Amino acid sequence: MANPSEPMVIEPELVDPDAEKASERFEEIEARAGLAGSNRFEILLFSLGTSETFGINVFKVREVMATPFITRAPNVPPGVEGLVSLRGNVIPVVSLAKVMELAPMDDRIAPAMMVAEYCRKTLGFLVDAVDRIIRVEWSKVREPENVSSQVHGMITSITELPDGRLVSIIDVEAVLAKTFGEAVVGVILPIPDGHRRHVFFVDDSSVARKKIAEVLDKLGVKHTHANNGMEAWERLQSMANFAEQTGTTLRDQLDVILTDAEMPEMDGYVLTKNIKADPRFDGIPVIMYSSLTSQANRTMGERVGVDGYVEKFDAQMLAETLRPLLMR
Helix, strand or coil: CCCCCCCEECCCCCCCCCHHHHHHHHHHHHHHHHHHHCCEEEEEEEECCCCCEEEEEHHHEEEEEECCCCECCCCCCCCEEEEEEECCEEEEEEEHHHHCCCCCCCCCCCCEEEEEEECCEEEEEEECEEEEEEEEEHHHCECCCCHHHHCCCCEEEEEECCCCCEEEEECHHHHHHHHHCCCCCCCCCCCCCHHHCEEEEECCCHHHHHHHHHHHHHHCCEEEEECCHHHHHHHHHHHHHHHHHCCCCHHHCCCEEEECCCCCCCCHHHHHHHHHHCHHHCCCCEEEEECCCCHHHHHHHHHHCCCEEEECCCHHHHHHHHHHHHCC
């Protein structure tokens, strides 16, 4: 599939008007969503004109095609090539190589475009070539080992292919924030006695962690965090062990657990299953905070026992979801 003249249509979240095809597509969505519960997911591999191999979660990609005609627009951020009309919708087109500072800001247009959907936004990502979809275990995905490997903060994790090549998985939230600016949190009223409340959150995106912390600071509550699911589970177990040793309950120390869905080493679905299976966490609600907003992902969250599902970067919704849980 390296030839962009032969577009690959993924469309994991589109509704097909034909009932039989829609049923088949729903089964495919269910199967892919079910991977999350087994700590696996699928990555679409692509290149940006360098020797590196990059990847993006398939659930964030609607389709791949040859780069269509791009209408140049004035006063756009660096790396935004312009706008395209796609099925009646006008979407911005971003050169990933330029935003990630892997290519000069020149007139070159990459030959292939991935149409990405996340956080209720649709963008065109220009890439040099699309390879294939691979299935990966989150346990084999890890954080970048050093800052230089993060490509200016745009890489959230890495994994290794059977042939030894490393795949850098892009942080789409960081790409969005760098290109169009970070979302403004806005006015959030603090909760009464917030300093007595404690929220533990986990997210592998530095941009998301920053925004969550801003919301919790405005609510006036204490918070601690982890950078991936395995780290979160280890820290939560340590907290539970400490509570047992001191003759207290974890509910006295912790009010809410907030988790991302897709994370290195252990995803949020498996983390939630572990929490719900451990009686020491009884009474502590788990809220999933994710850019994967399809009904399939929400259903998967419900299956593993999450107590709420909030769309990433909707600060007001996050605050209003947490408020009643922190005022009990």
